[in-house]
Amino acid sequence: MLLKSWISSFSRSLKYYCSNLENYSLADDDNNDQRDGRNNDLEGNIHHSSILFERLISEFETNGQNVNIENESTRLLNQHAISDLEDAKDYRSLVSLGKSTVTQTMFNAVNVLVGIAILALPYAFKCSGWIIGISTFFFCLISTNYTAKILKKCLDTDPECLTYADLAYLAYGQKGKIFIGFIFLMDLYNAAVALMILVGDSLKILFPQMDLTHLKLISFLVITPITWLPINYLSYTSLLGIFTAASLALVLLIDGLTKFDAPGSLWQPMNTHLLPPSWMVLPLSFGLINSAFSGHAVFPSLYRDMAKPLYYKKTVNSSYLITGIIYFTVAVCGYLMFGSETMQEITQSIMSTQGYSLFLNSVVVWLIVINPLAKFPLTLTPINLSIEVATLVSFLIVGTAIVFPTFDRAMSLLGSCFSFLISSIFPILCHLKMFGTIWTFLPSELLGDG
Known part of the structure; x- marks a missing residue:
């Protein structure tokens, strides 16, 4: 459990680091389907290993919003630059939960x-x-x-x-x-x-x-x-x-x-x-x-x-x-x-x-x-x-x-x-x-x- 916690901490930091360059993606539009597939793999792992994902979904549900959970969570978790998070009511929840010691x-x-x-x-x-x-x-x-x-x-x-x-x-x-x-x-x-x-x-x-x-x-x-x-x-x-x-x-x-x-x-x-x-x-x-x-x-x-x-x-x-x-x-x-x-x-x-x-x-x-x-x-x-x-x-x-x-x-x-x-x-x-x-x-x- 301790090792998993430390790996999870590094993984979160790495994902934030990756967001630095998401606006400079080198992938062509024709390859979006393959990239989305890789992002969905990442989403699935986060769903099972991080309360961050669960709390984010819960927040959308409790506010009574009609949101496609799969697509919205993928977008938020993989493109969480500030400009992309303006539609979320509390996007700072991305950095307020599951934090590192x-x-x-x-x-x-x-x-x-x-x-x-x-x-x-x-x-x-x-x-x-x-x-x-x-x-x-x-x-x-x-x-x-x-x-x-x-x-x-x-x-x-x-x-x-x-x-x-x-x-x-x-x-x-x-x-x-x-x-x-x-x-x-x-x-x-x-x-x-x-x-x-x-x-x-x-x-x-x-x-x-x-x-x-x-x-x-x-x-x-x-x-x-x-x-x-x-x-x-x-x-x-x-x-x-x-x-x-x-x-x-x-x-x-x-x-x-x-x-x-x-x-x-x-x-x-x-x-x-x-x-x-x-x-x-x-x-x-x-x-x-x-x-x-x-x-x-x-x-x-x-x-x-x-x-x-x-x-x-x-x-x-x-x-x-x-x-x-x-x-x-x-x-x-x-x-x-x-x-x-x-x-x-x-x-x-x-x-x-x-x-x-x-x-x-x-x-x-x-x-x-x-x-x-x-x-x-x-x-x-x-x-x-x-x-x-x-x-x-x-x-x-x-x-x-x-x-x-x-x-x-x-x-x-x-x-x-x-x-x-x-x-x-x-x-x-x-x-x-x-x-x-x-x-x-x-x-x-x-x-x-x-």
């Missing part, structure tokens, strides 16, 4: 923050050196923690603002919403490409005799049918993210402490640098580190789903503390163990080094293979694709991953461009538009009427 919200936030970027953090420190690497790490951690709290202040101006897209509309109108929708789409596409590159690289570690392109094509054949599944099945894979990241950090520590000679030992670290060995790759380091803290698209949904929203800031702080510890452990240990020989994915360095437990490291690599396989469909879910278009998009993503096969470049682009806009720039711009100042940390009495 503080612990569940913290779990969801950590699950959103901890991602595949963890694999590239030791390489980011290699590119930047200790001084700039650690400084950039804490700058990204503190600044994105700060902007996550700014989102709460902006959301509090209108209790009917439910999602990141709604916030964009509230601050900058329809143009702002379209712009954020475009950034979301680019962010999701780039993230999906990075996931596919990671799957291919990880399988190459496990099966070095096979061609990398063939492995990616096999991954396409395995992943694509999973993208056809309803979201309620995919939400059960949400636990993999945290479990994989924690396992990687633990195995890295075990490897480093059980090996006593370089390379790959914490007892005898490799040569490292205080400053970047090449200043030309410094921007790459910033993108890699910033991509690790890119969960802001989901934070409005997490906030609205909290049973005790007054604890939001403390929850954000706790989530960032846990995430920061996991990330910093992997980044520092990985760079100490492999130094200038650190590869773009720390698993590549681990598996290519003699003296470790092959079984333990293989288990972690398999977890890293399975994790993208689970997250890839979740990444495409907000775009609301039909089966045919989902297959086509998956093929395009695999093609992009084959043409541009470097994981560090994909993650750096994700962090320095799309994630930086969503996680750092846009929350401050929203605050500027709503409150007339970027000095969000100053007390309101010092800011005057503006």
Whole structure:
């Protein structure tokens, strides 16, 4: 029951996140029947597992309205942007029932923050050196923690603002919403490409005799049918993210402490640098580190789903503390163990080094293979694709991953461009538009009427 409760909490947050992009669906009108079929599957699951669905139906019935329950509930539960809920008498019931506890919200936030970027953090420190690497790490951690709290202040101006897209509309109108929708789409596409590159690289570690392109094509054949599944099945894979990241950090520590000679030992670290060995790759380091803290698209949904929203800031702080510890452990240990020989994915360095437990490291690599396989469909879910278009998009993503096969470049682009806009720039711009100042940390009495 406890596990079901936590999964239900994450599933609710994921559905609110998906509503950010429903107005930017890539599905053709001719494929509406197939999409409706998938939505009906989702509706059926919600009917059996959530009191939210029951209370919503009950509200329509007790008010004596003649409503087609199946069609109306599907529309409300799958298209609950503010503009689509004006016909319901109390659409805020969608976010007032079945809410998450503080612990569940913290779990969801950590699950959103901890991602595949963890694999590239030791390489980011290699590119930047200790001084700039650690400084950039804490700058990204503190600044994105700060902007996550700014989102709460902006959301509090209108209790009917439910999602990141709604916030964009509230601050900058329809143009702002379209712009954020475009950034979301680019962010999701780039993230999906990075996931596919990671799957291919990880399988190459496990099966070095096979061609990398063939492995990616096999991954396409395995992943694509999973993208056809309803979201309620995919939400059960949400636990993999945290479990994989924690396992990687633990195995890295075990490897480093059980090996006593370089390379790959914490007892005898490799040569490292205080400053970047090449200043030309410094921007790459910033993108890699910033991509690790890119969960802001989901934070409005997490906030609205909290049973005790007054604890939001403390929850954000706790989530960032846990995430920061996991990330910093992997980044520092990985760079100490492999130094200038650190590869773009720390698993590549681990598996290519003699003296470790092959079984333990293989288990972690398999977890890293399975994790993208689970997250890839979740990444495409907000775009609301039909089966045919989902297959086509998956093929395009695999093609992009084959043409541009470097994981560090994909993650750096994700962090320095799309994630930086969503996680750092846009929350401050929203605050500027709503409150007339970027000095969000100053007390309101010092800011005057503006």
